[in-house]
Amino acid sequence: MTQQISITQSPSISVIQRAYELLLKESRMTFYNFESAPAMGLQPGARRGQGSRKKAQHIPSIGTCAFLFQTPAHVTLATTPPVNDWMKFKRLVSEWHCERGAMSSITEAVLCPAYQSLIGMGEAAVPFILSQLESEGTNPDQWFWALRAITGADPVEESDRGNYLRMAESWLKWGMTNGYVR
Amino acid sequence: MFGSWPQHELPNLTADTCEIRSDPTNQYNCIAWAAGENFRNWWPDPLGIGYWPPGVPRQVTTEAFMLAYGALGYTLCFDGALEVGMEKIALYGKGQPGVEVPTHAALQLESGEWTSKLGPFEDIYHATPEAVDGPVYGRVLCYLSRLRPSIGDAGPMV
Numbered sequence: 525m526t527q528q529i530s531i532t533q534s535p536s537i538s539v540i541q542r543a544y545e546l547l548l549k550e551s552r553m554t555f556y557n558f559e560s561a562p563a564m565g566l567q568p569g570a571r572r573g574q575g576s577r578k579k580a581q582h583i584p585s586i587g588t589c590a591f592l593f594q595t596p597a598h599v600t601l602a603t604t605p606p607v608n609d610w611m612k613f614k615r616l617v618s619e620w621h622c623e624r625g626a627m628s629s630i631t632e633a634v635l636c637p638a639y640q641s642l643i644g645m646g647e648a649a650v651p652f653i654l655s656q657l658e659s660e661g662t663n664p665d666q667w668f669w670a671l672r673a674i675t676g677a678d679p680v681e682e683s684d685r686g687n688y689l690r691m692a693e694s695w696l697k698w699g700m701t702n703g704y705v706r
Numbered sequence: 707m708f709g710s711w712p713q714h715e716l717p718n719l720t721a722d723t724c725e726i727r728s729d730p731t732n733q734y735n736c737i738a739w740a741a742g743e744n745f746r747n748w749w750p751d752p753l754g755i756g757y758w759p760p761g762v763p764r765q766v767t768t769e770a771f772m773l774a775y776g777a778l779g780y781t782l783c784f785d786g787a788l789e790v791g792m793e794k795i796a797l798y799g800k801g802q803p804g805v806e807v808p809t810h811a812a813l814q815l816e817s818g819e820w821t822s823k824l825g826p827f828e829d830i831y832h833a834t835p836e837a838v839d840g841p842v843y844g845r846v847l848c849y850l851s852r853l854r855p856s857i858g859d860a861g862p863m864v
Contacts, residue, residue: 626711626825626842628735628810630749630756631766665732665826668755686746686757688732
């Protein structure tokens, strides 16, 4: 899977900047394909394994970062960085909260475009949803429809329907059993 | 900003027309709150995410909601006027007449004030049922009533 990086105007550019700095240092990132690598100080046509041995590229500032993303030689990564999925997930969470507003209907809330897009992320969203549930602590939100729709599982006891605290506990336990959560 | 809900969704709610009584929480919704519960969400969704009284059709219809509250002893009544010894629920909905979709429920307190849980946001006291009319909840479809439980009986957690 390849991905083209583009300029972002997101206010979280510093997060993306730091995330890519970490990614360039990680040995897991093993494949780069550059059309015009000199702009990045790397050799063109780098094959598997070579990228990981390259010295990490310093990204000194937001302006430079934007230039890096804007180079004529767009960087194509063989694997979609998980940080992009996470950023997309968080954006959809925020959008869903706005779209849902004060409605009480579970049915209407899950039909909101952002929630549907979140389901559309598929299995990639499962660890993010479980992480979100965990972070919400004693006030878990209604992520259970998405989890059921994506995984097909239903670890919730019948007697716990509607009790989001207990439902979150069941799903987090399911996540641990199935390797999504440590 | 007064309250954490989108103001444009509940335009009649101001500091003069309601009183905030809780923090925002996902633990219960308006349907549960009107039924006297504050630990789970009631909703007849097809996936079984929300709680729904056993034996009541899992349908988002006025009839199903009346049956759900009927399981707690509520029956249809004429209006929302305060009646001593009676506890009332106002059921709200949107849509074409005759095929409205339930959206919200409010519970009348002994004082005559009403209490509502605003989705994932706060629960409030409001003086009239019409205070929560608006784009998100629509309007009152009907009123239900039952004998107000005495102290010690199962009753509202307000």
